[in-house]
Amino acid sequence: METCTFCKAESKLVWKEKEYRVYCCRLCGSASLKPVPANIHSVYNELYFRRWYLSTIHSRRRYLKQLFSSLRRCLPAGRKLLDVGCGVGIFLEIARDEGWEAIGVEISPFATNWCRQLGFTVIHAPLTAANLPSASFDLVTLWDVLAHVPEAPAYLETVRRLLKPGGAVLIKTPSHPAGLFRLARVFSFTGKSRSLLHIPAQIHHFNPSSLMKILLAANFHRIKILKVREHPAAKISAKSFPLSSFSFLTKRWTTSRFWWPSLVAIGFVSDDGKNLGK
Numbered sequence: 001m002e003t004c005t006f007c008k009a010e011s012k013l014v015w016k017e018k019e020y021r022v023y024c025c026r027l028c029g030s031a032s033l034k035p036v037p038a039n040i041h042s043v044y045n046e047l048y049f050r051r052w053y054l055s056t057i058h059s060r061r062r063y064l065k066q067l068f069s070s071l072r073r074c075l076p077a078g079r080k081l082l083d084v085g086c087g088v089g090i091f092l093e094i095a096r097d098e099g100w101e102a103i104g105v106e107i108s109p110f111a112t113n114w115c116r117q118l119g120f121t122v123i124h125a126p127l128t129a130a131n132l133p134s135a136s137f138d139l140v141t142l143w144d145v146l147a148h149v150p151e152a153p154a155y156l157e158t159v160r161r162l163l164k165p166g167g168a169v170l171i172k173t174p175s176h177p178a179g180l181f182r183l184a185r186v187f188s189f190t191g192k193s194r195s196l197l198h199i200p201a202q203i204h205h206f207n208p209s210s211l212m213k214i215l216l217a218a219n220f221h222r223i224k225i226l227k228v229r230e231h232p233a234a235k236i237s238a239k240s241f242p243l244s245s246f247s248f249l250t251k252r253w254t255t256s257r258f259w260w261p262s263l264v265a266i267g268f269v270s271d272d273g274k275n276l277g278k
Helices: 046-052 054-070 090-097 109-117 152-162 178-186 193-197 208-217 244-253
Strands: 011-017 020-025 031-034 080-084 101-106 122-124 137-143 163-174 221-228 262-268
Touching (some): 011 031, 011 178, 020 178, 046 054, 046 109, 054 090, 080 090, 080 152, 090 137, 101 109, 152 163, 163 208, 178 193, 208 262
Parallel strands (some): 080 101, 080 137, 101 122, 137 163
Antiparallel strands (some): 011 020, 020 031, 163 262, 221 262
């Protein structure tokens, strides 16, 4: 029996292709990839960042700036910020420009060095090994990070420890509802349906309900879940589905009108810093 990564309840198989399987929790609704590739961190090399981030850096900066500005009224007071999985520093620059005292944590040697050359303080380590002091940040951000780390529950626990009383976590992650897995099952015969699910890079898959449940279980409260439009560079390419008979459908999937949105979640710790439970 497979169990949920987050709540340890029984999980059911919802998709499979080649060696990969995704199991969805019957209780919280989160879904996780098994097995997790042993070399998952090696994906985030120089080629990855140049292809997906540096080549679109200006549009990504505009996108993140607009998104973060739209969330300003939801954010806590204070100016100390930690960006987890800061990549090549796109959001660190935005936060600095808006007056935040921002530092980053990043597992990629290339991205870490890139940020340091821009003048940022970045710790080269997983968040759980960064040895940061407790209650030291007003805001911790994870932009498209939580879904990509095998130890996601430990990340949430660490985030909570790092936040000051009244501080908040801001999480952006793809929205992968049940309908997306049904579509992926239909196209599993192509051997390329995993592209729809961003597998194997994406390990965990959330919908609004499951994301709310795991944040409540991690002792966050005053949680807001928002649906937002994804940056165009994140959409799947029709080239992943080379069958000409499906060209009309794949073109529709690659437009923002027909693509699933991303989720943004904001959750707070209590003002006295104590666990509130569920």
